[in-house]
Amino acid sequence: MNQLQDNAANALKGKQLKNGWTVTKKIEPKPGSTGGFFSVCYVVNNGEKEAFLKALNFNAFFQMFKGKSVVDIINEQTKAYQFEKELLLKCKSNRLSKVSLIIDEGEEFIDGFVIPNVPFLIFEMADGDVRSHMNFSKDIDLAWKLKSLHDVAVGLKQLHGIKIGHQDLKPSNVLLYEKGFVSKVGDLGRSLCADIVAPHDNGKDFPGEFTYAPPEYLYPFVAPDWDKRIRATDMYLFGSLVTYYFLGTNMTALIGKNLDRQFRWGVWRGSYLDVKDYLIDAFYKALKEFKGSFSNQELANELAEVLEYCCFPNPEKRGHPKAIAQIGNQYDFHRVVSKFDLLARRATYQFK
Amino acid sequence: MAIIYEIKKRRVIPNWRDYKRTLQIGELGLHHPNSLDININRIINDWSTSKNIGTAAELISAAFISNKTNFSELTEAISLIKENSSNSSSALLSLIDSIERPTNVKSNEQTSKFLLEKDIDTIDDFQAFINNKSLFKVIHRTKNRSKNEMFNPIVWVELARLYTMHGQEGKAERALLTALHLAPDNRFVLRSATRFFIHTDQFEKALYYLRKSKSLKYDPWLISAHIATSSIMDRFSPLIKDGEKLILSNNFSPFELTELYSSLGTLEFNDGSFKKAKQLFNKSMIQPNDNTLAQMEWVSKEDSRFSFNPFVYETVINPFEAYALDHYENGNWEGAFYNCVKWFLDMPFSKRPILLGSYIAGSLLKDKNASILLCEVGLQANPHDPALLNNIIYELATSGNLDQANKYINQIREINMASLTNECKVTIQATLGLVALRNKKFPIGKKLYELAIENAGRMKSNYLKNLAIINYARELLIANQPEKEEYFNIIKNMVLDDKHKDLIELRKEALEYKNY
Numbered sequence: 029m030n031q032l033q034d035n036a037a038n039a040l041k042g043k044q045l046k047n048g049w050t051v052t053k054k055i056e057p058k059p060g061s062t063g064g065f066f067s068v069c070y071v072v073n074n075g076e077k078e079a080f081l082k083a084l085n086f087n088a089f090f091q092m093f094k095g096k097s098v099v100d101i102i103n104e105q106t107k108a109y110q111f112e113k114e115l116l117l118k119c120k121s122n123r124l125s126k127v128s129l130i131i132d133e134g135e136e137f138i139d140g141f142v143i144p145n146v147p148f149l150i151f152e153m154a155d156g157d158v159r160s161h162m163n164f165s166k167d168i169d170l171a172w173k174l175k176s177l178h179d180v181a182v183g184l185k186q187l188h189g190i191k192i193g194h195q196d197l198k199p200s201n202v203l204l205y206e207k208g209f210v211s212k213v214g215d216l217g218r219s220l221c222a223d224i225v226a227p228h229d230n231g232k233d234f235p236g237e238f239t240y241a242p243p244e245y246l247y248p249f250v251a252p253d254w255d256k257r258i259r260a261t262d263m264y265l266f267g268s269l270v271t272y273y274f275l276g277t278n279m280t281a282l283i284g285k286n287l288d289r290q291f292r293w294g295v296w297r298g299s300y301l302d303v304k305d306y307l308i309d310a311f312y313k314a315l316k317e318f319k320g321s322f323s324n325q326e327l328a329n330e331l332a333e334v335l336e337y338c339c340f341p342n343p344e345k346r347g348h349p350k351a352i353a354q355i356g357n358q359y360d361f362h363r364v365v366s367k368f369d370l371l372a373r374r375a376t377y378q379f380k
Numbered sequence: 381m382a383i384i385y386e387i388k389k390r391r392v393i394p395n396w397r398d399y400k401r402t403l404q405i406g407e408l409g410l411h412h413p414n415s416l417d418i419n420i421n422r423i424i425n426d427w428s429t430s431k432n433i434g435t436a437a438e439l440i441s442a443a444f445i446s447n448k449t450n451f452s453e454l455t456e457a458i459s460l461i462k463e464n465s466s467n468s469s470s471a472l473l474s475l476i477d478s479i480e481r482p483t484n485v486k487s488n489e490q491t492s493k494f495l496l497e498k499d500i501d502t503i504d505d506f507q508a509f510i511n512n513k514s515l516f517k518v519i520h521r522t523k524n525r526s527k528n529e530m531f532n533p534i535v536w537v538e539l540a541r542l543y544t545m546h547g548q549e550g551k552a553e554r555a556l557l558t559a560l561h562l563a564p565d566n567r568f569v570l571r572s573a574t575r576f577f578i579h580t581d582q583f584e585k586a587l588y589y590l591r592k593s594k595s596l597k598y599d600p601w602l603i604s605a606h607i608a609t610s611s612i613m614d615r616f617s618p619l620i621k622d623g624e625k626l627i628l629s630n631n632f633s634p635f636e637l638t639e640l641y642s643s644l645g646t647l648e649f650n651d652g653s654f655k656k657a658k659q660l661f662n663k664s665m666i667q668p669n670d671n672t673l674a675q676m677e678w679v680s681k682e683d684s685r686f687s688f689n690p691f692v693y694e695t696v697i698n699p700f701e702a703y704a705l706d707h708y709e710n711g712n713w714e715g716a717f718y719n720c721v722k723w724f725l726d727m728p729f730s731k732r733p734i735l736l737g738s739y740i741a742g743s744l745l746k747d748k749n750a751s752i753l754l755c756e757v758g759l760q761a762n763p764h765d766p767a768l769l770n771n772i773i774y775e776l777a778t779s780g781n782l783d784q785a786n787k788y789i790n791q792i793r794e795i796n797m798a799s800l801t802n803e804c805k806v807t808i809q810a811t812l813g814l815v816a817l818r819n820k821k822f823p824i825g826k827k828l829y830e831l832a833i834e835n836a837g838r839m840k841s842n843y844l845k846n847l848a849i850i851n852y853a854r855e856l857l858i859a860n861q862p863e864k865e866e867y868f869n870i871i872k873n874m875v876l877d878d879k880h881k882d883l884i885e886l887r888k889e890a891l892e893y894k895n896y
Binding site: 237238246275277278280282290293296308317320 | 399403406408416418419420423426429430432433434435437440441442444445446447461466467468469471472474478534535562563567569595
């Protein structure tokens with residue numbers, strides 16, 4: 029039996045699952061879809077609707093971490109799976125409207141394999157992620173972009189409301205539904221939660237994808253207060269996503285481009301605190317460049333204002349200036365949500 | 381009598397340039413590659429699975445951030461963006477440019493030996509540069525920037541520097557205090573502030589902000605500034621030992637330590653320890669900057685045991701001060717003047733290049749207009765500086781422009797003479813004597829000159845005394861006064877040190893007035 033054959037996760041096609049779903053088709057994971065290399069994806073149907081099934085692929089882990097104890101791998105991945113499942117169930121029970129929700133979950137046992145267990149999660153079927161919809165030329169799809177960003181901001185606010193920090197917000201984790209009209213935040217695999225211990229939270233590293241990390245993590249600096257750190261990180265990631273929507277680059281790349289080479293991560297030998305002021309200077313230059321990419325200067329200024337408080341290189345200074353004055357509310361998304369609601373409505377009205 | 385600007389004891393005070401040039405010179409870096417490795421496999425995989433503008437843009441950002449810029453998928457992604465440039469943003473295209481030309485531009489800039497505020501070729505260019513209107517515009521622009529970038533300490537330092545160039549020290553100080561509040565530990569901010577406070581004779585403040593910084597003990601550039609500032613105040617810096625520890629730590633490159641070596645060397649030199657000083661100065665010259673090069677030049681003129689040729693150090697950026705001093709000592713007046721102008725254009729608030737340059741232009745190159753222009757420029761940044769006021773009065777009076785000279789005499793009268801150094805007092809006394817003689821107020825003029833000569837003698841400064849006598853003799857010859865023969869003979873028989881080439885030149889000129 030070869031590796032592919034000796035893999036229960038690969039053998040789900042045609043199966044009738046215990047909870048009424050039929051596995052109709054195996055699909056390649058969509059770019060950036062949850063789990064990436066470590067899951068096998070299927071289309072499932074329960075007679076009413078189609079959905080997306082993600083089966084945990086233990087075999088892929090063994091291939092990836094050759095030499096590592098099998099027990100350790102199974103233990104780690106089980107914990108990761110359990111963690112994501114618990115978060116998703118928490119989101120589901122709180123009916124978060126702008127987070128990609130789990131519809132069902134379970135575990136199949138398929139005889140004839142070394143590891144017969146196949147834990148799976150079933151999600152709403154998305155049309156893809158935002159990257160396939162992107163066009164970075166001036167004034168194109170403004171209303172759609174602003175509406176999508178509003179949805180994402182609502183999604184983050186909803187997550188924060190149940191003490192979950194997404195921590196891995198990036199274009200591939202913004203999923204589109206209803207023919208692209210609705211955007212939802214997906215993939216909580218790297219999230220952190222105040223109530224549930226995350227197996228990947230070592231208290232110092234950035235949990236998400238490093239190329240989207242706020243600059244402080246690249247030097248590396250970890251703000252001591254857990255709650256503030258988590259919220260400040262999500263706020264940066266949201267601002268960085270705004271930059272991507274309009275420019276195609278994320279904010280970290282834009283700051284890096286405006287930062288003298290001697291201060292760049294990978295080159296700078298000093299600490300984050302030593303380099304912070306140069307990052308701030310580069311950040312303001314990045315904002316200037318951002319504003320220069322719009323023909324609508326009013327919109328450019330309003331977005332830059334949001335970016336200034338979302339992506340400020342010093343995490344302590346992030347948050348709306350008025351919110352900073354309100355104790356315990358510095359990183360709240362409600363002002364961001366209101367702003368994007370207004371901008372999206374205005375843009376829709378202008379282009380009608 | 382014009383003041384020649386001689387610093388009795390030069391210290392390694394940080395130079396203050398704009399942020400861009402300070403970066404290019406490399407005084408802010410701690411650059412040794414570290415081991416940060418960012419995995420971008422997921423993004424490469426996504427691009428390979430679905431090739432569109434969105435995934436291409438994501439891959440380009442990721443490649444830039446991870447500094448992985450040489451793989452086929454990236455080339456494909458860049459091609460896609462370039463082929464669809466109408467669907468792209470200028471920022472994304474510019475990021476691609478940064479990836480494709482990572483360091484070429486910068487390395488070219490770095491190899492340039494001259495990094496000036498503005499380079500000039502003609503006197504008209506120079507006049508345009510000092511034109512208040514253009515300076516006002518830059519100040520206005522930077523002021524607006526500081527309003528928009530309220531939390532950017534770098535902009536506040538830039539604004540302070542522009543105000544200093546314009547002689548608005550109060551505003552400059554307020555801007556610097558904002559920068560210090562925002563970034564109390566930042567090297568660029570602290571070194572700029574140190575230079576500003578020394579420029580405005582606020583030595584205690586310079587030490588206060590250095591001492592307050594958490595970075596002080598760990599930063600050789602700041603320890604050097606602390607040692608130099610303490611030395612001006614005749615104090616010993618408590619950080620000398622910390623500086624020595626940093627040197628022994630082997631954590632810093634010779635360039636990062638050059639000012640610290642030079643500051644420590646200067647302390648040893650002033651204490652008379654030639655051997656230790658020489659060792660430290662030698663180390664400071666392994667990879668010097670313009671400041672340590674000038675310090676070495678100054679030391680070599682103070683003590684002939686230090687033989688030194690600044691022109692050997694070809695990689696030093698902006699070596700104007702060292703070159704000016706060297707040319708001046710060797711009687712190359714044109715070379716010295718040219719480097720004084722460049723030195724000023726490098727730091728357009730500094731008065732030392734103006735004082736030396738105006739003296740050379742007026743007294744040695746006989747170009748009174750250039751000298752007056754330099755003084756006017758210097759007075760923009762330092763409107764109450766007695767030495768500059770003295771120099772411009774001297775140049776205006778000796779070029780026959782007595783009305784203009786009187787305007788500056790009124791300004792000099794507002795200065796508290798008690799606060800001046802003895803050299804300055806004597807020089808101003810002699811200059812006022814010159815103005816009186818030119819105004820045909822002979823008794824007053826003679827009295828003032830004789831007092832200046834007497835006071836210079838009391839100070840045991842042969843140089844100053846001889847300078848006053850030569851100037852007095854020339855004025856007596858021009859005014860055809862009875863004492864002219866006596867003073868003609870005195871200067872004719874005066875024994876002058878070979879190293880005082882300026883005095884030799886001045887005497888030659890004065891003797892030519894015999895048959896005036």
